[in-house]
Amino acid sequence: xxxxxxxxxxxxxxxxxxxxxxxxxxxxxxxxxxxxxxxxxxxxxxxxxxxxxxxxxxxxxxxxxxxxxxxxxxxxxxxxxxxxxxxxxxxxxxxxxxxxxxxxxxxxxxxxxxxxxxxxxxxxxxxxxxxxxxxxxxxxxxxxxxxxxxxxxxxxxxxxxxxxxxxxxxxxxxxxxxxxxxxxxxxxxxxxxxxxxxxxxxxxxxxxxxxxxxxxxxxxxxxxxxxxxxxxxxxxxxxxxxxxxxxxxxxxxxxxxxxxxxxxxxxxxxxxxxxxxxxxxxxxxxxxxxxxxxxxxxxxxxxxxxxxxxxxxxxxxxxxxxxxxxxxxxx
Amino acid sequence: xxxxxxxxxxxxxxxxxxxxxxxxxxxxxxxxxxxxxxxxxxxxxxxxxxxxxxxxxxxxxxxxxxxxxxxxxxxxxxxxxxxxxxxxxxxxxxxxxxxxxxxxxxxxxxxxxxxxxxxxxxxxxxxxxxxxxxxxxxxxxxxxxxxxxxxxxxxxxxxxxxxxxxxxxxxxxxxxxxxxxxxxxxxxxxxxxxxxxxxxxxxxxxxxxxxxxxxxxxxxxxxxxxxxxxxxxxxxxxxxxxxxxxxxxxxxxxxxxxxxxxxxxxxxxxxxxxxxxxxxxxxxxxxxxxxxxxxxxxxxxxxxxxxxxxxxxxxxxxxxxxxxxxxxxxx
Numbered sequence: 001x002x003x004x005x006x007x008x009x010x011x012x013x014x015x016x017x018x019x020x021x022x023x024x025x026x027x028x029x030x031x032x033x034x035x036x037x038x039x040x041x042x043x044x045x046x047x048x049x050x051x052x053x054x055x056x057x058x059x060x061x062x063x064x065x066x067x068x069x070x071x072x073x074x075x076x077x078x079x080x081x082x083x084x085x086x087x088x089x090x091x092x093x094x095x096x097x098x099x100x101x102x103x104x105x106x107x108x109x110x111x112x113x114x115x116x117x118x119x120x121x122x123x124x125x126x127x128x129x130x131x132x133x134x135x136x137x138x139x140x141x142x143x144x145x146x147x148x149x150x151x152x153x154x155x156x157x158x159x160x161x162x163x164x165x166x167x168x169x170x171x172x173x174x175x176x177x178x179x180x181x182x183x184x185x186x187x188x189x190x191x192x193x194x195x196x197x198x199x200x201x202x203x204x205x206x207x208x209x210x211x212x213x214x215x216x217x218x219x220x221x222x223x224x225x226x227x228x229x230x231x232x233x234x235x236x237x238x239x240x241x242x243x244x245x246x247x248x249x250x251x252x253x254x255x256x257x258x259x260x261x262x263x264x265x266x267x268x269x270x271x272x273x274x275x276x277x278x279x280x281x282x283x284x285x286x287x288x289x290x291x292x293x294x295x296x297x298x299x300x301x302x303x304x305x306x307x308x309x310x311x312x313x314x315x316x317x318x319x320x321x322x323x324x325x326x327x328x329x330x331x
Numbered sequence: 332x333x334x335x336x337x338x339x340x341x342x343x344x345x346x347x348x349x350x351x352x353x354x355x356x357x358x359x360x361x362x363x364x365x366x367x368x369x370x371x372x373x374x375x376x377x378x379x380x381x382x383x384x385x386x387x388x389x390x391x392x393x394x395x396x397x398x399x400x401x402x403x404x405x406x407x408x409x410x411x412x413x414x415x416x417x418x419x420x421x422x423x424x425x426x427x428x429x430x431x432x433x434x435x436x437x438x439x440x441x442x443x444x445x446x447x448x449x450x451x452x453x454x455x456x457x458x459x460x461x462x463x464x465x466x467x468x469x470x471x472x473x474x475x476x477x478x479x480x481x482x483x484x485x486x487x488x489x490x491x492x493x494x495x496x497x498x499x500x501x502x503x504x505x506x507x508x509x510x511x512x513x514x515x516x517x518x519x520x521x522x523x524x525x526x527x528x529x530x531x532x533x534x535x536x537x538x539x540x541x542x543x544x545x546x547x548x549x550x551x552x553x554x555x556x557x558x559x560x561x562x563x564x565x566x567x568x569x570x571x572x573x574x575x576x577x578x579x580x581x582x583x584x585x586x587x588x589x590x591x592x593x594x595x596x597x598x599x600x601x602x603x604x605x606x607x608x609x610x611x612x613x614x615x616x617x618x619x620x621x622x623x624x625x626x627x628x629x630x631x632x633x634x635x636x637x638x639x640x641x642x643x644x645x646x647x648x649x650x651x652x653x654x655x656x657x658x659x660x661x662x
Contacts, residue, residue: 052595059595060567223590236391242593255586259554262573262602264383264390269600271593 300324
């Protein structure tokens with residue numbers, strides 16, 4: 001290969017993301033300098049955080065630059081190496097973005113062991129989404145046996161792990177997801193105690209029925225009315241891990257109305273970014289890798305084919321059309 | 332005295348509290364049983380938490396019963412004792428409610444030392460409001476020298492202590508209060524770095540000017556748009572002690588709109604009730620008492636005369652018409 005495709009940010013979204021915000025380019029494969037490696041990406045991870053980076057606003061990270069390759073996590077294989085730490089054929093995870101290939105000096109690459117785990121799992125349950133679930137649950141919600149935890153976007157890459165880890169710790173795990181099919185999967189395959197279909201239109205009543213002893217922990221991925229409904233059911237000293245508010249990413253306002261619950265129930269809420277807690281990744285990945293390898297932690301993937309399909313897959317994920325971890329297969 | 336006056340809850344407020352929600356009664360002084368003491372109350376404390384207790388809703392404490400003496404903290408003097416732990420003339424603090432006298436078995440009474448501190452101070456800076464300020468600042472905001480803390484209701488019983496303790500710990504203390512007179516007091520008498528008059532109509536711009544390095548900690552007493560304005564100025568890893576939301580106590584909705592700040596800035600917010608942290612009261616009261624006795628912690632009182640004046644004083648406090656700690660003098 002002498003050239004490869006990449007997807008750049010063509011323009012910032014005005015409200016909802018549209019395909020025209022992206023542009024596909026074909027660029028030459030560069031010659032490697034000493035210390036560099038060339039990677040052929042096998043999978044690109046699509047994650048909600050990318051939506052925030054497309055905005056030019058003050059946040060935890062610099063915005064994605066216009067005209068540059070869209071940021072993103074990737075797994076792939078070394079196809080050429082001028083770095084003694086990496087050999088051709090090594091499987092690696094990195095942040096090479098929405099691109100079929102990439103060059104790295106190795107600093108942010110990590111070699112992967114694919115003997116017991118599929119390569120794509122390192123972008124999901126045994127990667128950033130899994131560690132996000134692990135961190136929010138164990139470090140912020142700090143669950144105690146017998147408590148009830150509620151997880152929104154329960155069939156997604158993060159939510160699915162939250163509920164399974166909670167069940168393994170002796171908690172009642174209540175999921176919230178969109179549609180009967182996702183809810184059936186959350187209960188029957190992932191083993192949540194119950195899953196509420198927020199699209200059924202009875203969110204408040206269904207949540208009350210699903211949480212007879214109230215709610216002790218919320219792992220929030222969505223925000224908006226789903227979050228407000230949870231706040232109204234919180235027990236004293238409840239904990240809220242604020243991981244995402246995908247309901248608001250497209251510019252929709254997502255106010256919290258039940259603010260007084262924080263006072264009346266002495267709640268704690270903490271927003272977090274998992275990349276700021278690298279010290280805990282080894283511990284989390286050890287638990288997650290072991291659980292996946294032994295079949296005790298299940299996950300599901302939505303796989304789009306080819307870089308050309310990435311914008312539509314990303315837009316669909318923001319609308320909840322994906323089912324499980326959203327990936328793009330690049331080879 | 333063979334009888335005394337008390338104020339009972341006549342009806343629950345529908346929206347704003349009105350005088351008709353209270354009823355003054357004259358009742359006979361009861362005969363003491365063994366172990367009991369009779370107390371003549373000198374001061375009644377009026378505090379925002381009472382407003383929440385007037386509602387019949389799920390909260391951290393049972394609602395105030397209709398027809399019963401309004402709850403409230405009091406300081407007074409033992410006038411008769413059948414309890415060996417208390418002698419006539421002892422000064423005590425207790426929760427005897429909106430009443431000129433009261434009977435106690437002594438369990439919830441604490442003897443007060445009035446040699447270096449005025450009796451009323453035990454209901455303010457060296458009492459529940461002072462400990463509330465101390466707890467929220469030291470345990471939740473956990474201030475570091477050089478940081479900026481913002482306090483709403485800054486001239487009030489709690490807010491005034493927050494800012495002074497913050498200054499003593501080397502922080503920039505920014506107050507928010509209603510009116511030029513209160514703001515002048517907050518800066519000139521209490522020593523805050525700056526105080527913003529939210530009634531001046533430039534809250535967002537004034538707050539930006541007052542917090543050139545952003546906000547690291549918020550001690551929230553008010554809620555609503557003041558809180559939202561603070562959220563928009565938070566620095567990464569900011570902490571919010573949610574002590575009260577007086578803006579919403581009269582049934583007004585006080586949504587948070589800047590919810591995404593929690594995520595973008597990885598904020599922590601915790602609601603708290605100081606009576607649940609009795610283990611820290613001795614430490615807090617030692618610091619507060621020493622500071623007041625040595626003139627390093629200042630406070631101001633609004634004193635209504637006589638139990639008959641309590642409802643109007645309480646209603647005025649909810650509207651921000653008081654200036655400093657609101658008390659009712661009962662002798």
